[in-house]
Amino acid sequence: MNFFKQMTAAIYKFESYPTLMMNKASRVIGYLIIFTILTTVISLAPLGIKYVQLGGMKGLTDKYIPEFSLADGKLTCEKIDVDNKDTGLRVLIDTAGDVNENTASGYTFYIVADSGDLYVGNGVQKQSFHFADIKDSITSTDVKNILNSGGFKVMIFSIFIISLIISLLIGTAINILVLALIANLINMIFTKAQVKFGQLMTLAVYARTFPNILALVVGLVGFSYSGIITWGIAITYMYIGLKNYKKGSGIIIAEL
Numbered sequence: 001m002n003f004f005k006q007m008t009a010a011i012y013k014f015e016s017y018p019t020l021m022m023n024k025a026s027r028v029i030g031y032l033i034i035f036t037i038l039t040t041v042i043s044l045a046p047l048g049i050k051y052v053q054l055g056g057m058k059g060l061t062d063k064y065i066p067e068f069s070l071a072d073g074k075l076t077c078e079k080i081d082v083d084n085k086d087t088g089l090r091v092l093i094d095t096a097g098d099v100n101e102n103t104a105s106g107y108t109f110y111i112v113a114d115s116g117d118l119y120v121g122n123g124v125q126k127q128s129f130h131f132a133d134i135k136d137s138i139t140s141t142d143v144k145n146i147l148n149s150g151g152f153k154v155m156i157f158s159i160f161i162i163s164l165i166i167s168l169l170i171g172t173a174i175n176i177l178v179l180a181l182i183a184n185l186i187n188m189i190f191t192k193a194q195v196k197f198g199q200l201m202t203l204a205v206y207a208r209t210f211p212n213i214l215a216l217v218v219g220l221v222g223f224s225y226s227g228i229i230t231w232g233i234a235i236t237y238m239y240i241g242l243k244n245y246k247k248g249s250g251i252i253i254a255e256l
Contacts, residue, residue, distance in 0.1 A: 006031050010206035010237075011213070017241035018248040020206050021199045028202050032176075035209065036168060039216055046220065057153060061144045066093075069139045073132035074115050088123070101126065179204035183238040190239065193246035203245075207237035 001009065001023070009016035023031075054060055068077035075095050082091035088108025092099060095115040104110030108123045118129040146152055180200040187193055187200070211233035218225060 001027075003031055003034050006206070007035065007209060010209040012210075014240050014244055015248075017203070017206065018245045021195070021202050021241065021245055023202060025198075025202075028205055032172070032205050035212075036172060039212060040164070040168065043216055043219065057148050058144075061147050065140055065144060065147075067140045069137070070131060070134060071137040073130075073134065075113060075118075075131050076115070101128075175208065176201060176204045179208060179234055179238065182235055183207075183242065186235070186239055187242055191242040191246050193242050194249060195242070195245060199245075203238055203241050204234075207241060208234045210237065 001019075006020065006023075006027075009020060051060075054063065066078055066080060068075065070076075075093075077093055077095050079096065080091060080093040082089060084090075085107075090104040090107040090110040090112065092103055092110075092112045093114075095113070097114060099112050099114040099117075099119075101112065101119045101121070103112050104119070104121065107121075110119070110121050112119045116131055118131070120127050120129075180197065180203070183200045183203055184197060187195060211230040214233070215225075215227075215230050
């Protein structure tokens with residue numbers, strides 16, 4: 001079976017699950033890799049479109065980095081005041097006034113600064129910086145030039161891709177392993193089919209196809225629902241797959 005035949009079989013051709021469960025490991029891994037890449041690219045598409053609409057890194061830096069200058073140990077910047085008690089965020093930069101840590105008392109995460117000092121905290125740790133210790137002069141233009149440089153963009157893109165790959169590898173592996181363990185429990189209690197744990201891992205790979213696509217579509221249209229539903233659908237698919245495997249056990253030959 002090619003990728004799309006495997007995917008359609010995994011979504012609604014339950015009678016094909018015995019065949020899917022007997023596929024070679026290389027074919028199953030190939031299917032998993034392609035499926036993960038496709039769903040990840042589609043899920044990130046809105047973020048990419050938004051990034052382009054904002055004008056890329058230059059648009060982001062122009063929008064979110066205010067004009068400022070740091071010279072002779074003094075910060076000059078237009079006043080910034082963000083107070084969000086729902087998220088516990090407090091950002092206050094007032095170089096014309098006198099700011100201290102007490103301004104952000106009770107907030108989970110804060111950044112407060114005046115012309116001479118900067119205070120940063122996250123509810124667990126806090127740190128202060130004295131601008132007088134900085135000998136070099138820095139302006140918003142300098143920061144924007146660094147962020148818009150080719151080297152910085154390559155570094156950020158590389159970090160993003162590496163972090164994404166690592167999270168996908170770990171997250172997907174754990175997801176499949178947990179589903180396989182659940183399938184093993186279902187088989188012990190209900191279906192009692194003669195099946196190896198490796199085949200249960202394969203079953204988990206295919207059983208998560210439809211719930212993952214459903215979650216992706218729901219997310220793209222702007223809705224969300226409990227992850228329990230996704231797990232419930234996958235478990236249902238595994239139960240049906242095991243029932244069909246037991247029914248056809250011994251006569252199903254994998255299509256290679």
